[in-house]
Amino acid sequence: MTQQEHWKTKIGFIWAAAGSAIGLGAIWKFPYVAGTGGGGAFLLVFLLFTLFLGLPLLVGEFVIGRKAQSDAVSTYTKLAPNSKWNVIGKLGVFTSFLLLSFYSVVGGWIILYIIEVFAGGLNGLSQAEYGPLFGQVISKPFWTLLGQLLFMFITILVVSQGVQKGIEKASKIMMPALLVLFIVIVFRSLSLDGALEGVKFLLIPDFSKLTSESILFALGQAFFTLSLGVSVMVTYASYLPKTQNIPFSALSIVIINIVIALLAGLAIFPGVFSFGLEPDAGPVLIFAVLPAVFSQLPLGMFFFLAFLVLFLFAALTSAFSMIEIIVAAFTKKDNSKRKKTTWLVGILIFIVGIPSCLSYGVMADVTIFDKTFFDLFDFTVSNILMPLGALLLAIFIPLKVSKSELMDELRAGSNIRASIFNVWYYLLKYFTPVAIIIVFLDVIGVLKWFF
Numbered sequence: 001m002t003q004q005e006h007w008k009t010k011i012g013f014i015w016a017a018a019g020s021a022i023g024l025g026a027i028w029k030f031p032y033v034a035g036t037g038g039g040g041a042f043l044l045v046f047l048l049f050t051l052f053l054g055l056p057l058l059v060g061e062f063v064i065g066r067k068a069q070s071d072a073v074s075t076y077t078k079l080a081p082n083s084k085w086n087v088i089g090k091l092g093v094f095t096s097f098l099l100l101s102f103y104s105v106v107g108g109w110i111i112l113y114i115i116e117v118f119a120g121g122l123n124g125l126s127q128a129e130y131g132p133l134f135g136q137v138i139s140k141p142f143w144t145l146l147g148q149l150l151f152m153f154i155t156i157l158v159v160s161q162g163v164q165k166g167i168e169k170a171s172k173i174m175m176p177a178l179l180v181l182f183i184v185i186v187f188r189s190l191s192l193d194g195a196l197e198g199v200k201f202l203l204i205p206d207f208s209k210l211t212s213e214s215i216l217f218a219l220g221q222a223f224f225t226l227s228l229g230v231s232v233m234v235t236y237a238s239y240l241p242k243t244q245n246i247p248f249s250a251l252s253i254v255i256i257n258i259v260i261a262l263l264a265g266l267a268i269f270p271g272v273f274s275f276g277l278e279p280d281a282g283p284v285l286i287f288a289v290l291p292a293v294f295s296q297l298p299l300g301m302f303f304f305l306a307f308l309v310l311f312l313f314a315a316l317t318s319a320f321s322m323i324e325i326i327v328a329a330f331t332k333k334d335n336s337k338r339k340k341t342t343w344l345v346g347i348l349i350f351i352v353g354i355p356s357c358l359s360y361g362v363m364a365d366v367t368i369f370d371k372t373f374f375d376l377f378d379f380t381v382s383n384i385l386m387p388l389g390a391l392l393l394a395i396f397i398p399l400k401v402s403k404s405e406l407m408d409e410l411r412a413g414s415n416i417r418a419s420i421f422n423v424w425y426y427l428l429k430y431f432t433p434v435a436i437i438i439v440f441l442d443v444i445g446v447l448k449w450f451f
């Protein structure tokens, strides 16, 4: 998109931003980190972080993005000239780069699963066999690299052509379709024997399971699912007209995202308990449970295939936003450089992602700080770099943009009351930075000296 271009319709922007938000985070990662983090208590903390940190920050990113009408790095130069604040944008570009390097690995797994279903590899398996099958699929170096390559290829192709507009149109069909399919799966899951155990696990908090680490994971997850702290939402909002209602858009995106994460949880945990699996099984969870749930539906494999295609679409729309901000930052939105830059960046990302891709196979034993490459990249991006970016943004926005300018920008396109503006402003200015710092300190263990 060029500088003058805007999103075609108001709802189009919501779909595109929701497309960035909804992806592996809500569908694949949420159930597995909730499963590892203890279920209900994790969900509650995640919801609190999403509403009280995520939503205000999303509004903040939209406000400065639309105000500056620029790319991730120049936005900060424009709003705070002659300062070093554009480090937030640079950090965002770097974070997106690392993020896509392992995100594309999981995207590749979905592609391999689509091929596997076509090849009949899932036919006639018993419930207990889906998990081991997944383990086998993701441990094959050649195939997983090919999957990752294909995922990156589609991402590069779409973004290099700058055809996200087409994606905007497709999202309007694919996202509601995903929602409907999820509702069908949830109904099936809830009617499994022993489903109630899974529902209880997800919805009833057991605070004894909450640790400093799981709180950090919930914080990271809240930012991850909303694509926050990396200036992706700043860049997307730079294409917005002044008539767009920012608070409404942000709230809609947060609600859709929470609904999808909850549906994913409700689709998976009843199955986990009904089939006697472990909720903390990790990344395998969705791939081990859903085929088993689908196999109990008429035309099960057909519906599972439809689910995988929609799931892939959701992952791709998130990947587009990650590479888009890198490309926009390097080309300064000069369209003549778009193609070359996208290819170059995309190929580099693939190369950097290779050790993560092999982490579930030949490099499973190679660990740093006790983590495989995949886990190390994921942990660094989700639990350190994204909250750090969010912290810097929450400091930057009220410090460098005056309260009245923020008020004017937020009110353009919405008639939000001054009292609501104030709630947003003070949440962002005080609550967000303090909460993030406390979670960080808690993990480092500093707080334990005082209490």
Ligand code: PFF
Binding pocket: 020, 021, 022, 023, 024, 025, 026, 096, 099, 224, 225, 226, 227, 228, 230, 232, 318, 319, 321, 322
């Ligand atoms: N929100 C995406 C997901 O939940 O899958 C992940 C993501 C996309 C994070 C873009 C950050 C980002 F900039």
